[in-house]
Amino acid sequence: MIKIKNLYKNFNDFQLFDNFNLIIPKGKVTVILGPSGSGKTTLMRMLSNLDKDFKGEIINNSNIFSYVFQEDRLLPNKTVLDNIEFVLNDSENYLEKIDMTLSILEILDKKNENINNLSGGQKQRVSIARAFISPSDFIIMDEPFKSLDFELKINIIYDFIKLLVQEKKTILLVTHDVLEAILLGDIIHIFSKPPTIIKKTLNVDINKSEREIYSNKIIELEKEIYKYLCSTK
Numbered sequence: 001m002i003k004i005k006n007l008y009k010n011f012n013d014f015q016l017f018d019n020f021n022l023i024i025p026k027g028k029v030t031v032i033l034g035p036s037g038s039g040k041t042t043l044m045r046m047l048s049n050l051d052k053d054f055k056g057e058i059i060n061n062s063n064i065f066s067y068v069f070q071e072d073r074l075l076p077n078k079t080v081l082d083n084i085e086f087v088l089n090d091s092e093n094y095l096e097k098i099d100m101t102l103s104i105l106e107i108l109d110k111k112n113e114n115i116n117n118l119s120g121g122q123k124q125r126v127s128i129a130r131a132f133i134s135p136s137d138f139i140i141m142d143e144p145f146k147s148l149d150f151e152l153k154i155n156i157i158y159d160f161i162k163l164l165v166q167e168k169k170t171i172l173l174v175t176h177d178v179l180e181a182i183l184l185g186d187i188i189h190i191f192s193k194p195p196t197i198i199k200k201t202l203n204v205d206i207n208k209s210e211r212e213i214y215s216n217k218i219i220e221l222e223k224e225i226y227k228y229l230c231s232t233k
């Protein structure tokens with residue numbers, strides 16, 4: 001579990017967080033939805049020790065982090081396999097897991113392909129595979145599906161759900177996409193404008209493998225979230 005306690009963060013006289021608290025439970029997907037400028041990126045930077053200039057406590061026992069960003073951060077001119085082995089110390093022990101993960105993400109046939117020859121969606125699948133295969137305790141995902149078209153995004157999300165059903169991971173997902181939040185999240189936090197607080201927390205009590213985009217439950221949740229996102233309070 002990762003705990004943020006009594007966090008205060010400012011940039012000169014701009015107070016971004018003013019006694020902010022958040023818990024990221026182990027083995028769950030915690031989603032942050034919030035307006036532009038509410039501090040999502042800053043929070044991720046503080047969680048990953050890139051920004052240490054704050055008051056309060058961040059209790060984080062995870063030793064290894066991995067990241068999935070909107071733009072892929074893969075090694076160019078290397079194969080898919082090279083990119084995955086890059087984050088592993090003893091890749092020999094991971095061969096089965098690599099194949100299984102690539103297969104679920106539908107890119108097993110690209111294993112020995114040069115990254116440069118892959119489409120944007122395929123590269124994003126490689127980024128997800130790499131984060132999943134690496135022995136990290138905590139995966140931070142910053143708008144990982146943003147640049148993808150709707151159909152591709154939904155397909156990758158469903159493949160990603162298959163991975164999560166196989167193996168629970170502690171994930172923090174930051175997104176502006178309400179449907180993505182509902183399909184992947186266990187807990188959804190909606191941020192206010194600064195000074196940022198959590199306006200609303202929703203638990204998604206629908207089995208991950210039963211999250212159908214057209215189902216009434218999903219549509220009801222979407223409506224509820226839009227209500228909070230649109231309220232100025």
Ligand SMILES: Nc1ncnc2c1ncn2[C@@H]1O[C@H](COP(=O)(O)OP(=O)(O)OP(=O)(O)O)[C@@H](O)[C@H]1O
Pocket residue numbers: 011016034035036037038039040041042043
């Ligand atoms: N280095 C910095 N110096 C001054 N102000 C900053 C700095 N970094 C962030 N801010 C301010 O802090 C606020 C939060 O920024 P942040 O990038 O964390 O928001 P965000 O929620 O990730 O936004 P978006 O959804 O647009 O990516 C913004 O008002 C931003 O201008």
